[in-house]
Amino acid sequence: MSTPSATLSQTGHTGAPTVRELTLAQAIREALAEELRRDPTVYIMGEDVAEAGTPFKVLSGLVEEFGPQRIIDSPISEAGITGLGVGAAMTGMRPVVDIMFGDFLGLIMDQLANQAAKVHYMSGGKLKVPLVVRTTLGATRRSAAQHSQSLHAWVSHIPGLKVALPSTPYDAKGLLKTAIRDDNPVVFFEDKMMYQLKGPVPEEEYTIPLGVADVKRAGTDITIVATSSMVQVALVAADNLERLGISAEVVDPRTMFPLDKETLIASAQKTSRAIVVDEGYERYGVTAELAAVIAEGAFYSLDAPVKRMGAMDVPVPFSPVLEDQTVPTPATVTELAKTLCGRA
């Protein structure tokens, strides 16, 4: 399991890092502020990103420091601001485009999948698109079917895009800084239900490479691969399982692409059982890809089929009693793990 100090980049600091508790929102804001200070080609564009600081208040304070020339309120034109971002990225800028809800990916998909993702390849490697699209995922906010989806599978499918899904404040800050410095388009998904989640974040500069999974909790009996919002769910399930005498290992891939297959496979080889938990729709979702990676890579070590848990294959309903059924919970993950371990 990595600790904040374990992945500190070499910036000349010596001695123990100064670690504070930050919320996920604060960690993201800090990452953006640091990169805005570091690189004058970084700018943020989106709806209500300046004085309003977004409806989630993630960006509060940035416009005061960096001004409206770099923290830019846009019209409600998701495709347009993404397209501007692609063009600006191709010509020397490092845009961070704010797409308030992941459900709006439909509005920007041509600019992401047909433009941003393909420019480098189609140009034979001459043009680059160092673009970050920040957006959100996650249900149970009582926001109904068009503001609650987790659609990272859509972009994970497209060669040319990178996809990050941080699950802690520490990961969010380190991954976002890397994403901004990356020369490729990166879609960065934040769980809007986790913005107030607190966690340790060092004051010292650090980055986290894309494509390196993190073992959030070590265990020996079963591997639970979980993404973004589901990592906390898996950790609670692991606590439940521990009380039952089952030792669960929780592995967070942190990025869908690049994907750290080795860590997933090694964990499943060690434990001989694996569940993949993700908040996207289960049907044709990222759980299928992750489960296939484990099934192919750890086949001879497995004592049970790899199981998947995603969101129910229904549009996210509004009524709380209906909505709460649609996503994996610590209870459902615990039950599935027990079954897989022959303890049901």
Added chain:
Amino acid sequence: MTQVQASRPTRKSHSAPAEERERFLSMYRQMVRIRLFEEQVNDLYKTARMPGLAHLYSGEEAVAVGVCATLRRDDYITSTHRGHGHCLAKGASIDRMFAELLGKAPGYCRGKGGSMHIADQDTGNLGANAIVGGSAGIATGAAFASKMRGQDRVAVCFFGDGALGQGLLYEVMNMASLWKLPVIYVCENNLYNEYTHYTETTAGALTERAKAFGIHTDAVDGQDVRAVYAAARQLVDRARGGDGPAFLLCDTYRFYGHHVGDIQRTYYRSKEEEEHWKTQRDPLILLGQWLSAEGIAGESDLEHLRDEARAEVEAGVRFALDAPFPELSEVDQHVYA
């Protein structure tokens, strides 16, 4: 239908300044290169030596050449599926263009882009685009970056009448006007969205759409390269000077079909209409007549230019036919930077 403006008046003496004479001779040369390039592409298709299809620019040369003649090498353009003319007018070389069309290693994109995706950063070409209207964001973003970085580069977004049906164009025109971005939207109205006349798909007057955003708008005869040049010169200068975006409507015509395989066209346009444009409205004939009338170049001078271009095209296509294909191992290179 918008009003087509008459050509800007030009001096009637034979003493046009040397610079101006050379400019229009150079435009003739450039238009001939594009025309002969496209005829060669058509031949490559018909003789089954080119993979896939191509959308020929023949008949529309005055637009690309007149506009690009006002641009610096470091200014940006974005182009369309019908983009060979834009790429050549912005400075691409004929041999590497052919190589790309044939999927060969020395092509501008190492054969990975093909006819509809030629990009050449050395000449400011941010890429042809096979999504109709798809490059409007890129061109506007390049203009945004230029302004944000305190540069004076302008961006030209070429698109056809079909792109007027795409919402992205209006989103970015709105932002370009709001933020006074140095971008010129050049609409090439060749009358047809693929196989459908634009009047069946496009409501109202075309230029009113840009005017609604408060964008400076002009319209010219797209077959008259001098008119295109004069209008573009003004729009590019004002954009470079910080006066914001512009929209230039150029009325033009594609001599061939939507693509090289579109042979039977009478169900959507008449042979008489095609004949009229080819004989009465050919931008090469029109400029040639003017150059002769002005005493700048006689028929033998123009023939000489055509011979030079023919030789360049022949050498270019030979280069491409002889060039190697990319290594098979290149298939998964350049997916990520």
